[in-house]
Amino acid sequence: xxxxxxxxxxxxxxxxxxxxxxxxxxxxxxxxxxxxxxxxxxxxxxxxxxxxxxxxxxxxxxxxxxxxxxxxxxxxxxxxxxxxxxxxxxxxxxxxxxxxxxxxxxxxxxxxxxxxxxxxxxxxxxxxxxxxxxxxxxxxxxxx
Numbered sequence: 256x257x258x259x260x261x262x263x264x265x266x267x268x269x270x271x272x273x274x275x276x277x278x279x280x281x282x283x284x285x286x287x288x289x290x291x292x293x294x295x296x297x298x299x300x301x302x303x304x305x306x307x308x309x310x311x312x313x314x315x316x317x318x319x320x321x322x323x324x325x326x327x328x329x330x331x332x333x334x335x336x337x338x339x340x341x342x343x344x345x346x347x348x349x350x351x352x353x354x355x356x357x358x359x360x361x362x363x364x365x366x367x368x369x370x371x372x373x374x375x376x377x378x379x380x381x382x383x384x385x386x387x388x389x390x391x392x393x394x395x396x397x398x399x
Contacts, residue, residue: 287371290371291370291371294368294369294371295368295383295385297336297337297338298336298338298366298368298383298385299385300336301332301333301335301336301338301366302333302364302365302366302385302386302387303387304332304335304336305328305329305332305333305345305346305364305366305387306329306362306363306364306387306388306389307332307389308325308328308329308331308332309325309326309328309329309332309346309362309364309389310362310389310391311328312324312325312328313325313348313360313362313391313393313394314391314392314393314394315394316394317356317393317394317395322348325346325348325362326343326346329345329346329364333345333366338366340366340367345364345365345366346362346363346364347362347363347365348360348361348362348363349361349363350393354393355393356393356394356395356396357392357393357394357395357396358392358393359390359391359392359393360390360391360392360393361388361389361390361391362388362389362390362391363386363387363388363389364386364387365384365385365386365387366384366385366386367380367381367382367383367384367385368381368382368383368384368385369381369382370382
């Protein structure tokens with residue numbers, strides 16, 4: 256019995272250390288996951304806003320500079336959410352039968368999401384690509 260008492264006295268205070276250790280091991284990855292998911296959600300919102308803004312510009316502007324204005328609108332929408340994506344690489348417009356007046360077009364905005372904390376090291380870039388498409392009709396009457 257004397258050895259059991261000595262063994263118990265050596266075990267005092269270890270429970271709190273184990274609790275703190277296991278808490279750190281479990282909480283840090285969960286917190287990192289929450290931050291990563293929040294960044295993906297913010298990018299999703301930004302991409303959706305950018306696609307809406309670009310499609311609005313292209314639906315009403317039939318000038319030769321409409322694409323430039325759509326790229327500026329895309330860049331502004333992305334920068335509002337803290338993203339520094341290249342608007343020229345993020346915005347694409349495709350048309351089934353040529354991008355003429357009155358034709359249907361698809362406006363697509365795609366942006367990659369980096370892993371938080373690792374992008375500055377050059378790893379974990381564009382792990383998830385978030386994209387959104389909008390269908391529009393280009394302004395003006397269809398030419399015969």
